[in-house]
Amino acid sequence: MAEMLDRAASDDAVRFGPLAGSLGLLLRLSQLHSFADFYGALSRHAVRPGEMSILMMIRENPGIRQGVLAKALMIKRAHMTKMARRLEEAGLIRRTVPEDDRRAMELRLTPQGRARVAAMAPDLEAHEAQSFGGLTAKEAATLRTLLRKYLALEAPKED
Amino acid sequence: MAEMLDRAASDDAVRFGPLAGSLGLLLRLSQLHSFADFYGALSRHAVRPGEMSILMMIRENPGIRQGVLAKALMIKRAHMTKMARRLEEAGLIRRTVPEDDRRAMELRLTPQGRARVAAMAPDLEAHEAQSFGGLTAKEAATLRTLLRKYLALEAPKED
DNA sequence: TATTGTTATACTCTATAACTATA
């Protein structure tokens, strides 16, 4: 069960030991791997993974409120404020206070934001296809299913 | 294929759209989820996930060199220096310069470090079991296999 | 009273480059 990581230490025959079975570590390494790939594939768009997620989510949910978006993406509200303001300053999104709840903040893409997302989409798709190209389509689907099952496990973390 | 995340937005019916199929996002969310769990399960040991990984790796590979360890754990060398020094100051590891290469730095657990790892092990195991308890043993094994296959995909990133 | 967003602070992690001492 630990063969793969145990031998993967192509460097100096590093033994991962019990850690080779740690899903926590595997997830961390996989995420780093995926992010590195992301930066390679989408570098010319000058967008970070988090920003891209936010932009795409706003496109799918025009007028979504900051807090709702933050919870969906597991981003702290304080941090979401910073990211949203940055995207607003970059002219990619618009932030408006709804009439029915003047505490809230609704997010929408500007035309430029929409254009940016449209420009990124093909590269994003290519990134996913290439980064996970070592897996068969079936394996990738299984991986998605398992990760979704894992995520649905517990109640969403409170803020 | 996207049903789960699309409905999982229990909050306000958030639609993940194309992002629901993004393995990159799923990995990020899963890792956050796992880390949050880690802190809950191992809080009393006052150890962060990264530090724990380093300690366990040193236990499995006494005398491993900093650079080799950094590459195995996908940690930048500069960062590894800081973490190793911190662990040394905490009395958990010893750092020695080997005779055959005076540029290098070998890492070993101190008796206290060994004790710390021994104390953490059961909680770590419990954390993994509990955090991934929503998956069957078979599913967890499949998840490990798929992540390992993904990680073995490309050549290790250069520093 | 509780909630939404905001501000402020601090710490971790990451990225980069320049530096040293060895090889």
Add this chain to the structure above:
DNA sequence: TATAGTTATAGAGTATAACAATA
């Protein structure tokens, strides 16, 4: 010249708490 580790700096992400406005 190249490598192992170090130092310095900057930025991104995160965690926390306190705050104002509103509900």
